[in-house]
Amino acid sequence: MKKLVILIFLLVVPTVLAQGNHMTLLAVQELDGVLKGSEADLFVELNEGESRVFLETYPLTRMDTQISTRFAKDIACSFFDLDCSENDFIYTIRADSNIIGGPSAGAAIAALTAITVLDLNYEEDITITGTINSGGVIGPVGGVKEKIEAAAENSIRTVLIAQGTMITNETNLQTYGESLGITVKEVADLNDVLFHMTGKTLKQTKQIPDNPQYESIMQNLQNDLCVRTIELHQTVNEFNVSDEEREEIQRQLNQSDSAVDEQNYYAAASFCFGTNVYLKGLWYEKKNLTESEQKEKIDSVKKNVQVIEQNVLSEPIQTIADLQTSIIVAERLDDVRNQLETFNESENVAQSLAYTEERLFSALSWMTFFTMPGKEFVLNDEILERSCRRKIQESEERFQYVTLVLGGLLERQDTREKIDDAKASLETDRFNLCLIQASEAKADSNLILSSISVPRENIDQFVQTKLDATKRVIAENSEEGIFPIIGFSYLNYADALQESEPMSSLLFAEYALELSDMDIYFTAPRTKVSFKKPSPFGEGFAMGVILTVLVVLILHKTRGKNHKDL
Structure with a gap:
């Protein structure tokens, strides 16, 4: 018995x-x-x-x-x-x-x-x-x-x-x-x-504290871009502008004015950037630039890209603000290079040239954030390379998940190309560029996963919930003395787009959330898990589990960027 x-x-x-x-x-x-x-x-x-x-x-x-x-x-x-x-x-x-x-x-x-x-x-x-x-x-x-x-x-x-x-x-x-x-x-x-x-509230609601240094730098940056808008507007008015073109100019000017009134300086700067591209494109169209003039401007852009790159390399990376500044400048310069490579294929040469020049100016404008003070960290190439590899792995896993869920519907996305770009940046030791490329790829997949089951009538509520989640992450990092300038800037832009373009707002909320996560740069101490010793069944259980097989869908699609943000 x-x-x-x-x-x-x-x-x-x-x-x-x-x-x-x-x-x-x-x-x-x-x-x-x-x-x-x-x-x-x-x-x-x-x-x-x-x-x-x-x-x-x-x-x-x-x-x-x-x-x-x-x-x-x-x-x-x-x-x-x-x-x-x-x-x-x-x-x-x-x-x-x-x-x-x-x-x-x-x-x-x-x-x-x-x-x-x-x-x-x-x-x-x-x-x-x-x-x-x-x-x-x-x-x-x-x-x-x-x-x-x-x-x-x-x-x-x-x-x-x-x-x-x-x-x-x-x-x-x-x-x-x-x-x-x-x-x-x-x-x-x-x-x-x-x-x-x-019955427990594990996370308390926190507000993002004011950051006077960020606000001051961003306000000056916005002022520079919007003064540029006024100057370009005056130049374009010297030509014959159609009623339709005037209406579009005024619509864009109203956007930036509204953002300034709300003291949303990043959104205002982004709107002025978009207006500057449009105005300069009109100017070049009406001026009818010769091929010689186009070549001269392109050569000037190429030289300035090299100068800015050297300036970025000479900047010491001691704070998260320094690192994020180098990241966003590198991303803007990479965009300029891509535009130069495809310039001859452009259907609208004037607009393409205008975008390239203004994108270069935005990269230069962002460099002012190298003056922003902050908590210092050890941020060497070894740490950044490790962070880059981890972020690529995360973006791959998320992309494969979306591919499995949606199959062919993903073919319209450029996520695969962003991941490949991140890998190329890793191989050439451009770790700052790798981080933003892989982070955006992961955010793109998150956006798809977030929105596939949300009915249109619930999108506004869902966007607000996502914005609240982003604010929580930024508030938690700010409490630790770390201010994510990219994440906060994208959050402001998402706020400005919430009513007029909810899906674009959701996209930038995803970018803000991903780029506000400081774990992409280093691993901070976290709560340790206490566990019970495995039971005899646990050891046998592992022998019979179903292992996940990840299927990689390789997409061959040319990506066309159309940034409206600064």
Whole structure:
């Protein structure tokens, strides 16, 4: 009898230990053309390791579920500043049928990951349905009404959904949930999710502190560009300008004036930059430059590029402001080079030449930020090379995930080319340029992942949530004495575009979020994870996991840049 008890113990206990923390997942499946809600079980276990992610599912799921699990884990660790480098993460999903697929379980996986790492007590009768996005933002998913019905048939009492999605197809989900005994609540990000599940607010709301040095430098930069606008406007008025052209000029002038009134100096500078390109292009068109005059201007641009590059190389990189200044100047100069290479292929030579000259001027203008004081760090080539390689790896993983989810729809994107450009910059030791190229590539993928499930009527709310996430990251870094000038500038531009161009606003919010993350430059100390020793089941479990296979889609597409920002 004693031997039988021991045998049962050996068979049962490892399985119990391996389950770790648990959450009920909600999903939908289509039966005879009708959507029906279903539920599944998610388990998370930590073992000592190297931040690897293992996933076992019953039944097998699509490959995008495997990749989205890693994505959700990375977001959870990043959002709560957790050091997840010394643990392996083992996820198990069990369902009655093949109902779990893709990003729809992302928010639940991220939330349970954070709860497990932080060893928090939580309510198992609360669950969430939604995607997880950069900045810890919760995104909407479909079939929520049916998922609420599934929750009512199980032991769930509260269902969390993405902010701004309470009214779906004219159905008030809160009222509908109450009729079934389910409480439905909206959440904006992971912080909200964990508050409802654990009763703890892990991240406090912070405001970005004023930075007089940044404001002073950016205001002077904006003034220089907008004075240039006035001068070009006067020059163009000497020619015969059509009513349509005058209306376009006035529209652009109104944009910059409005931004100045709101003291959004980066947005104003960007609008003046765009106006300068337009005005100078008109001037060159009406002046009808000869080929000799065009060549003279191009030669002048080439010489000035070399001079500015030498000046940048001579600047000591001692602060994050120094580094980000060198990054953005390098990116502008690279844009100028690309324009020069394709100049003869341009359909509008006057506008192309105008853009090239004004882009060069913007690179020169950004150099004034080398005077901005800041906290000093060791930022040598070894550190920057390591950061560049890590950022390329992150952008590759994110790109492959999007490719797997969307397939051929990604062919319209230039993300692949940006990653290849970053690799080329790495090989030529241009680490500052590599960082911004890889960061923008990752942000492009994040934008696609963030927007694929957001209905048009919810885009404004989603943009605001993303802007709030960016402000939180900048505020946290500013508190440490580190001010991300690129991230803050792009945030201001996203703010200015929010009403008129919400999708462009979302793009620059993604850029701001990615370029405000100081981990792209160095690894600061993070919260260490305490873990329990692996159970005997954990060792055997790793032998039977399903390893994620990443599929690389090589896109051959010529990228055409059309920057409107400074």
